[in-house]
Amino acid sequence: MLCEGKNVRQVQATVNQRNEIVALMVGVFGSDRDTTVPPLLPTRPAPVKDVDAIPAHPFAVGRRPHFTAHLDMRWGDGAPPFTGTDTWHASLHLRLLDADAPALSPELMTVLMADASPTPVLSRFKSPTPASSVSWALELRPLSHEALDGWWRADNRALQPREAT
DSSP states (O other): OOEEOSSEEEEEEEEEETTEEEEEEEEEEEOOOOOSSOOOOOOOOOOSSOGGGSOOOOOOBTTBOGGGGGEEEEEEESOOTTSOOOOSEEEEEEEESOTTSOOOOHHHHHHHHHHHSOOGGGGGOSSOOOOOOSOOOOOOOOOOSTTTTSOEEEEEEOSOSSOOO
């Protein structure tokens, strides 16, 4: 527990693998409050291409993380990694390949789909190269169990691909 107040709690967790810290996570949990401020309800931009018109991006060992072998990934905008394309953004359509897979919670499904999208920076390279997301954030709001087995969409932007000079 890092901090706990009346409406917000902040917690920190470390993930260890083989006696080595591999992840540090901070969670901020808050309760609803009454407010006169209207909610922000951003509209989702229309996809550039219909998902059924986009060819699937097949899994390739060594070019994608192993867990993405279980996903149907299609680029609606931007380009797949290692295509030498000058882009800083990508829009992907994602879904589980196995429709009979065990039901996942909406929160776990959201984290899975968010983590599956590669950084658009990799599209700028023509061959595989080491890369890592130094940080990313995900805000989870209460989710329903509806339509978890269909297409998900992830819109990504690279904001800082290297150190500032």
